Amino acid sequence: MSDSRRRVSRGSQEESASHANGMGGRSRPDRAADTGDEDDGAGPSGIHEEDDDPARRREIRSQYRDLINSVQQNREDMLNPANNKLIDVLEEFVHIAREAALDAQLLVLATDLGREKASQLHAEGSSFDPSAFAEHLLSFMGLNRLEEEEDDQDGCLYGYLPPDAWQRLSKRAEYCFRTAPSFHYMLGSFLAEPPPPRQRVERQRKAPSKEAKRMMPTQLKKMEESHQEATEKEVERILGCLQSYYSDDPQSPISYYEFVVDPASFSRTVENIFHTSFLIRDGLARIYLDDSKLPCIAPVEEGEVEPGGAAARHQCVISVSPASWREIIEAFEIKEALIPTPKTLTQEN
């Protein structure tokens, strides 16, 4: 069996991470080769009787294939640093190899895995786990973890990262760099650009203003009309009241206070004073002081109206406050308004 001897010598030069001796280059699965675990370099003398039995060899081959399959399927599992399945496989491998055939395909597979696992180990010091690193980074960046989520499959895709998360990290990470600050001109370059934008702005401004002016007059007219109407109407109405009261009893003077005051409403009182003042201004009514020096109001007779006439024209400013209004009501015992409010008028009508 010179072949096997050659393979033995070649194999012993190889190193493997497994417990079995480094043996064999490429061998076809069917060939039974000599193995020396304890008996090194056993050579032909190490042939066991079982090797000659085809049935036994078949059994061994199938065990090998099972083992190869399980290693290939569970590769990911095996690479997990947390478990030692690889060691179990290797132990089993040793067990079979001692009995009979050595399958180099399995050996290559096992050594490959062994190499990767070895590179994962750091002989001294802590290990570094990128996932844990990511978690710490998220906390640093200010992740708001949502407490309610219990059923997270990926474990860390819940929670809300603030918008400045990466800036926060960058600001701290900058200290690890010795970056030269980028050079930029402080004041920028000189380019003559301003003029065009200004023209555009002016044109835009002109157009709206014209339209706006056109709009204004119509609006104003409407407003003034409505205001004027209301005031005129009210003034006329009050004149009507005054005249009717006067015609009832032309001899008894009408007290100004009693006329304008509305005991139920201070604001109505003010309005009445306001409207009555128009009557005075237009010369349709006059205020005079009676014997008691209290003001009285009376309509001016048709014939007496003298526009801008010789009759002495006086001016006075009347002011009234809620307090004085109440005093007047008390003093004159005003029970009801002589000028009815517009609503009551319509009701009467």
Added chain:
Amino acid sequence: MSQRKRVAAVGSQTKHFRRSQQVVLDEDDGDMSLTQPTSSQVQKARENFTPVQVDRKVAEVVQFILIKDQKKIPIRRADIAKHVIKEYKALYQDIMKRADRTFEQVFGLKLVEIDSKNHIYILVNKLQPVPGEPISMCPGNPKTGLLFVILSIIFMKGGTVKENVVWNTLKKLRVDVGEKHEDFGDVKKVIIDEFVRQKYLEYVRIPHTDPLEFEFRWGQRAEKEVSKMKVLEFIGELHNQEPQSWTQQYREATSVETSQR
């Protein structure tokens, strides 16, 4: 026009160069004439040009390098020679020495050669950042944080990582290379194009892999610009561990520190 001489030793995926870099094509010629002018040539050149003219050249070189550094893409010596030095070729050494001194004394920067074979330079800050003092008034550039994360992973994993490790870790940080990101846009492009071109990272093909796989390493700029010790210290802060607990990385960080002093 054929593209000769790619950027040094990187399995870069950038197939096209930017327009501004097409002028690089003749660098071979420029490079050869720069090497070793004879002392008599140098002497003659010194006589031909007035000190004022040479001063001006130095200033032009300084300005050229400052502008080129804005994008953080390393500057080739050939470019400096071709665009600035031009007919002052023989005085190249003089001019560069003075430019060097200007950077150090006026700006507090250092002109560092990151590739001695291809003569490529970067500017780094001579001043160490002081913890507690703000580095700049500008808000942090998010790309710095992204770069830091990738450099950290590579360093802590022994200097080389398969690209998937980086992609998976970034995904946990809500940065998905398949999607457009709020701060980074096309993340993959930023990482394997921009960072690689700036020489912060190397993106190298792993031989004999099918389908094609790549791995990341620290780039030549990172080696000069980034302090491994400071990176380790920050990682320690994040994990609430002493940097010394990662003994191998600590050893590497301290050896780099001492060699750089």
